[in-house]
Amino acid sequence: MPVRKSSDPKPQISEVTPPAAIAGGELQIRGKGFAKAAHPRVTIGEMGAPIIIGSDALVIARVPEGATAGQLVVQSGQHSSDSWACDIGVQVADSLHPVANPAVDAFGNLYATYSGSRGQKTPVAVFKVDLNFNVKPFINDLMNATGLIFDSQGVLYISSRYDGFVYQATPTGNMSVFVEGMGVASGLAFDDEHNLYVGDRSGTIFKVGPNRQIFVFATLEPSIAAYHLAFGPDGYLYVTGPTTSSYDAVYRISHAGMVEVFYRGLGRPQGMAFDEEGRLYVAASISGRKGVVRIDPARRAELFLSGPGIVGLAFTPSRAMVVATTNALFRVDVGIKGFPLTR
Numbered sequence: 001m002p003v004r005k006s007s008d009p010k011p012q013i014s015e016v017t018p019p020a021a022i023a024g025g026e027l028q029i030r031g032k033g034f035a036k037a038a039h040p041r042v043t044i045g046e047m048g049a050p051i052i053i054g055s056d057a058l059v060i061a062r063v064p065e066g067a068t069a070g071q072l073v074v075q076s077g078q079h080s081s082d083s084w085a086c087d088i089g090v091q092v093a094d095s096l097h098p099v100a101n102p103a104v105d106a107f108g109n110l111y112a113t114y115s116g117s118r119g120q121k122t123p124v125a126v127f128k129v130d131l132n133f134n135v136k137p138f139i140n141d142l143m144n145a146t147g148l149i150f151d152s153q154g155v156l157y158i159s160s161r162y163d164g165f166v167y168q169a170t171p172t173g174n175m176s177v178f179v180e181g182m183g184v185a186s187g188l189a190f191d192d193e194h195n196l197y198v199g200d201r202s203g204t205i206f207k208v209g210p211n212r213q214i215f216v217f218a219t220l221e222p223s224i225a226a227y228h229l230a231f232g233p234d235g236y237l238y239v240t241g242p243t244t245s246s247y248d249a250v251y252r253i254s255h256a257g258m259v260e261v262f263y264r265g266l267g268r269p270q271g272m273a274f275d276e277e278g279r280l281y282v283a284a285s286i287s288g289r290k291g292v293v294r295i296d297p298a299r300r301a302e303l304f305l306s307g308p309g310i311v312g313l314a315f316t317p318s319r320a321m322v323v324a325t326t327n328a329l330f331r332v333d334v335g336i337k338g339f340p341l342t343r
Helices: none
Strands: 012-017 026-032 041-044 047-049 051-054 058-062 070-076 084-088 090-093 110-113 126-129 135-139 145-150 156-160 166-169 175-179 185-190 196-200 204-208 214-219 228-231 237-240 248-253 259-266 272-274 280-286 289-295 301-306 310-315 321-325 329-332
Touching: 012 070, 012 084, 026 070, 041 058, 090 110, 090 126, 110 145, 156 185, 175 196, 196 228, 228 272, 237 280, 248 280, 259 280, 259 289, 259 301, 272 310, 280 301, 280 310, 280 321, 289 310
Parallel strands: 145 185, 185 228
Antiparallel strands: 012 026, 026 058, 041 047, 041 070, 051 058, 070 084, 090 329, 110 126, 126 135, 145 156, 156 166, 166 175, 185 196, 196 204, 204 214, 228 237, 237 248, 248 259, 272 280, 280 289, 289 301, 310 321, 321 329
């Protein structure tokens, strides 16, 4: 590739971080020649992106509503940079109220809650979003639906932070009580032996056997919001529970219930998911930047996706990422394209 002379007025992009974003997220664009002739302008596809910071070597642009995955271009006066491919999440559902990870069934259908405020009875507790992104009520008669997870048989488990129950729902939406007495029940996770783990906001992680026997598995400090759980490929249970600190941790718990810090330095960490390469993704902020943080097995952390109000995430069977905000679901097809989950 030919090297451009420094006198070339064409802006040159050298890096865009993070590699993915949703509407409202901020992209940091580094390079040169962004403000030689005039204030820089950024477009994502056909849409203009508001500039937060603009200088000759750094531009921070906010992803506008309605933007989709496409080409990012920096313009300075009459000159435009070469385009840079960026992964922008597409909104697939709104008017929701998730407070944790969405759930994905074996076919790729998405499930998310309308949780409501504590003690609020909402008309619909859990919505189903099919492969054509049609949003339909799935569970109605449940107060403060919180955590969602499928077992290996395709049964959906739903925690309620209102009554401390964990419910089961069949694929047709028939619901029954699985266990009760889980405190302020929030995050859910299954291990390889089909034990269900339930996070109680007051600081207890319960273990529920297939026979519905309940044990106290581990204890942590209380959370101001909820506990979020995910099993890693190493067999440890990973836990987040945001506190009043701006320097919160991701914990992991051994089979014996021993708690240790896996990574510290996140702001308000919430929902989590692992990719096929064992990397952990956490809805959180890092160094003041909000979105989804990726932590590799060597415990190196970086902002993977930028966006406001993110509470959880999940991967589909096609390896796309689904991101839940406080009122919507977004699909980011990074996995389908093999970038950047495979690099």
